[in-house]
Amino acid sequence: MKVELRGxxxxxxxxxxxxxxxxxxxxxxxxxxxxxxxxxxxxxxKILSGFIHADSGEVLLDGKSVVIESxxxxxxxxIGMLHQDPLDFPPMRVIDNFMLGQKGGLFPxxxxxxxxxxxxxxEFDFDIDPExxxxxxxxxxxQQLEIMRLLYLGARVFILDEPTTGISAAQxxxxxxxxxxxxxxxxxxxxxxxxxxxxxxxxxxxxxxxxGKLVGAMDKPFNxxxxxxxxFGKEVPLGTKQTVCQDRTVLNLDRVSxxxxxxxxxxxxxxxxxxxVVGLAGMEGSGQDLFLRACAGLIRTVGGVVKVNDxxxxxxxxxxxxxxxxxxxxxxxxEQALAPGLTLAEHFILAEKQTGVFINHERGRRxxxxxxxxxxxxxxxxxxxxxxxxxxxxxxxxxxxRHPLSLVLxxxxxxxxxxxxxxxxxxxxxxxxKQGAAxxxxxxxxxxxLQYSDRVLVFYNGRISHPFDANKTNVQQxxxxxxxxxxxx
Amino acid sequence: MKHTTxxxxxxxxxxxxxxxxxxxxxLLAVGASPVQIYKDMFGSLGTKxxxxxxxxxxxxxxxxxxxxxxxxxxxxxxxGVEGQITFGAIGTTLVLRLLQNxxxxxxxxxxxxxxxxxxxxxxxAALAGALKTFGGVNEIFGGLGLNFVATxxxxxxxxxxxxxxxxxxxxxxQPFPEQFNLPLFEGLRLSPWALVVAVVGIVFVYFLLQGTYxxxxxxxxGKNFRAAYLLGIPTWQYMMFSxxxxxxxxxxxxxxxxxxxxxxxxxxxxxxxxYLGLMVAMLVNYxxxxxxPVAFFFxxxxxxxxxxxxxHKLDSSFSGVLQGLLVLFxxxxxxxxxxxTPKA
Numbered sequence: 001m002k003v004e005l006r007g008x009x010x011x012x013x014x015x016x017x018x019x020x021x022x023x024x025x026x027x028x029x030x031x032x033x034x035x036x037x038x039x040x041x042x043x044x045x046k047i048l049s050g051f052i053h054a055d056s057g058e059v060l061l062d063g064k065s066v067v068i069e070s071x072x073x074x075x076x077x078x079i080g081m082l083h084q085d086p087l088d089f090p091p092m093r094v095i096d097n098f099m100l101g102q103k104g105g106l107f108p109x110x111x112x113x114x115x116x117x118x119x120x121x122x123e124f125d126f127d128i129d130p131e132x133x134x135x136x137x138x139x140x141x142x143q144q145l146e147i148m149r150l151l152y153l154g155a156r157v158f159i160l161d162e163p164t165t166g167i168s169a170a171q172x173x174x175x176x177x178x179x180x181x182x183x184x185x186x187x188x189x190x191x192x193x194x195x196x197x198x199x200x201x202x203x204x205x206x207x208x209x210x211x212g213k214l215v216g217a218m219d220k221p222f223n224x225x226x227x228x229x230x231x232f233g234k235e236v237p238l239g240t241k242q243t244v245c246q247d248r249t250v251l252n253l254d255r256v257s258x259x260x261x262x263x264x265x266x267x268x269x270x271x272x273x274x275x276x277v278v279g280l281a282g283m284e285g286s287g288q289d290l291f292l293r294a295c296a297g298l299i300r301t302v303g304g305v306v307k308v309n310d311x312x313x314x315x316x317x318x319x320x321x322x323x324x325x326x327x328x329x330x331x332x333x334x335e336q337a338l339a340p341g342l343t344l345a346e347h348f349i350l351a352e353k354q355t356g357v358f359i360n361h362e363r364g365r366r367x368x369x370x371x372x373x374x375x376x377x378x379x380x381x382x383x384x385x386x387x388x389x390x391x392x393x394x395x396x397x398x399x400x401x402r403h404p405l406s407l408v409l410x411x412x413x414x415x416x417x418x419x420x421x422x423x424x425x426x427x428x429x430x431x432x433x434k435q436g437a438a439x440x441x442x443x444x445x446x447x448x449x450l451q452y453s454d455r456v457l458v459f460y461n462g463r464i465s466h467p468f469d470a471n472k473t474n475v476q477q478x479x480x481x482x483x484x485x486x487x488x489x
Numbered sequence: 490m491k492h493t494t495x496x497x498x499x500x501x502x503x504x505x506x507x508x509x510x511x512x513x514x515x516l517l518a519v520g521a522s523p524v525q526i527y528k529d530m531f532g533s534l535g536t537k538x539x540x541x542x543x544x545x546x547x548x549x550x551x552x553x554x555x556x557x558x559x560x561x562x563x564x565x566x567x568x569g570v571e572g573q574i575t576f577g578a579i580g581t582t583l584v585l586r587l588l589q590n591x592x593x594x595x596x597x598x599x600x601x602x603x604x605x606x607x608x609x610x611x612x613x614a615a616l617a618g619a620l621k622t623f624g625g626v627n628e629i630f631g632g633l634g635l636n637f638v639a640t641x642x643x644x645x646x647x648x649x650x651x652x653x654x655x656x657x658x659x660x661x662x663q664p665f666p667e668q669f670n671l672p673l674f675e676g677l678r679l680s681p682w683a684l685v686v687a688v689v690g691i692v693f694v695y696f697l698l699q700g701t702y703x704x705x706x707x708x709x710x711g712k713n714f715r716a717a718y719l720l721g722i723p724t725w726q727y728m729m730f731s732x733x734x735x736x737x738x739x740x741x742x743x744x745x746x747x748x749x750x751x752x753x754x755x756x757x758x759x760x761x762x763x764y765l766g767l768m769v770a771m772l773v774n775y776x777x778x779x780x781x782p783v784a785f786f787f788x789x790x791x792x793x794x795x796x797x798x799x800x801h802k803l804d805s806s807f808s809g810v811l812q813g814l815l816v817l818f819x820x821x822x823x824x825x826x827x828x829x830t831p832k833a
Contacts, residue, residue, distance in 0.1 A: 339716045339717060341708075358696075
């Protein structure tokens with residue numbers, strides 16, 4: 001199916017998220033959409049799949065103008081969207097998920113659906129048990145299920161939002177194979193990503209968005225250097241690693257034990273010095289999140305002693321830790337760290353030391369303007385935080401950190417951010433280190449861990465490795481430990 | 490900016506028209522003349538006495554609304570406000586009963602009783618708050634339960650320990666001697682003191698929510714309490730504070746009902762001002778100052794509808810129908826405005 005976008009505009013408040021986007025995707029093409037965070041990719045895809053409406057502009061499918069009122073209308077018109085986190089129902093069976101969205105009478109025809117599911121599985125060489133529950137599937141399998149479901153609903157245009165995040169290499173290969181098969185069936189694929197390598201490998205043509213505008217397009221073969229230039233406007237230098245020599249211990253854990261819902265971690269001995277960065281590697285849910293939260297006083301430890309700046313804070317609440325210069329930055333920014341509905345200025349007022357009873361709004365506004373400038377946040381003092389893009393929300397979080405700090409605990413400091421934001425955010429974090437703060441962060445990106453940490457801890461199923469010197473280890477060694485190899489019993 | 494304000498007013502006028510339109514259909518359906526009825530409801534506002542009557546119910550309604558604005562800011566649905574008004578009235582009655590034979594100055598006793606009413610209201614709200622913060626009971630359910638308890642307690646008191654000499658009656662306890670009534674305007678049923686308390690209450694809430702760190706922190710707790718906690722705000726304490734303040738303000742409403750209006754405890758002492766206040770608070774959406782005219786309008790509808798059974802043989806609950814329709818359509822219009830207005 002041929003997809004044409006004509007003059008799409010979308011505003012969020014003052015933010016011009018899509019600025020006159022015009023793009024034609026011929027039938028059976030794999031179209032890559034590149035751009036940094038906040039460039040307007042997600043907005044454009046949400047418009048195309050009916051989640052939000054364009055302020056002006058036109059969408060044509062096979063030359064016919066369509067009005068996409070809702071995701072239901074989108075799928076009726078043949079547009080299916082595969083979200084980064086699959087929008088399925090984990091407590092339900094595979095077959096029930098597969099049948100969702102189907103039109104038809106009161107009683108669904110399970111037998112026919114099961115037969116069709118088998119046929120599709122065979123066609124694409126997938127292997128999912130229809131009677132299994134979705135919560136037992138891997139992200140890759142859930143993706144496969146979504147693809148089949150959308151096909152079954154008659155999708156002729158597939159939008160995939162960062163589909164290669166969180167799936168295995170084998171699943172990625174299979175996904176790419178599937179998408180290439182789509183090409184033969186004249187199904188159009190729109191592939192949204194910030195991974196250049198994936199885009200190069202898969203796409204027939206690429207469009208690049210920057211600050212809401214379509215800044216360039218390229219056909220195969222791609223010139224990687226030029227694509228990066230189009231995305232960021234300039235070549236981004238990678239941050240340099242530096243190790244500050246230190247002696248003062250900021251945080252000390254002495255035989256600390258933690259009990260989570262599913263996981264127990266026993267007898268942790270750990271310390272971190274002023275200016276040091278420690279990265280926590282491991283599969284999601286191996287205990288890193290518990291470790292970080294225990295270091296912040298957000299969960300109670302069940303044994304051992306936690307000391308911050310040589311003061312025993314065992315069993316104290318996060319607010320006590322905060323008083324001693326500890327800050328925790330969660331991965332779910334809008335859910336856990338920012339208050340949607342309040343403005344940037346109000347966040348700064350809340351985070352600052354408050355004197356008196358009445359708010360000095362003027363001071364709040366000045367403070368916000370100053371931080372917006374220093375931290376390069378795309379927004380105004382009166383912008384509600386939820387109107388900012390992910391990268392700008394993360395910058396806001398960093399700009400809310402107080403001075404001075406002893407310890408910053410960060411979950412996924414750069415997840416979902418573009419390279420420029422990554423470099424920027426690490427620049428700001430390293431600045432904190434130079435001022436004497438220690439940083440502990442978890443990440444699923446091994447390159448990030450190796451590049452920015454001084455020492456690395458690997459987590460596996462509630463066990464913690466001894467600290468590795470980041471200069472002396474490598475992806476291979478850490479990768480094996482993460483996968484469960486090399487742990488002595 | 491100006492454009493949006495005009496736009497909003499346009500939509501709200503339309504909603505007003507729709508609400509009155511549908512209410513008129515209801516009236517037509519029962520064979521009444523809408524024009525005549527609206528004329529009777531509002532036409533009577535012309536006299537000084539009627540306006541005073543409206544203000545009599547405006548004061549407690551405004552106080553309940555003021556309290557609710559605080560709990561709304563904290564993201565809490567304090568349905569228990571009815572019970573808090575009732576319990577405030579009980580507290581006031583208790584102090585008046587205990588002290589009416591003492592040698593103290595009557596004015597001082599009244600002040601003390603109003604203060605006791607605020608304390609009692611806060612106490613009742615604290616129960617709902619404690620259930621929420623420590624017991625994990627949703628404040629809607631806890632508050633609703635406590636409303637029933639407060640009503641039952643009033644009826645028990647009116648017919649039991651505090652009953653009139655002779656047999657208890659639905660008309661309430663024995664009225665207090667005149668010196669324990671708040672002084673009234675000459676020839677009217679309205680007490681200037683009630684107006685003062687109500688205005689002080691709403692102005693207090695206005696400054697609290699607009700200008701203070703306390704108010705901002707409360708809003709942060711309401712918008713996202715996990716984030717508020719990470720920002721260093723003691724979240725459950727702030728929730729409790731908001732319950733206490735709301736309880737104190739609605740307790741004051743109950744105290745006014747006793748000292749300025751009924752001069753005794755009656756079974757329906759809260760007069761539904763809590764639920765009505767919920768509607769006003771929803772309509773004004775954090776804007777404390779806007780509560781002043783909106784509460785007046787709602788009070789006027791209540792007073793106007795008192796005429797209906799006498800003149801038109803219509804039930805006075807018609808004002809409730811109209812109030813409900815107004816809230817529905819104005820909220821609807823706001824939703825429609827956001828959907829239909831192109832963002833620029």
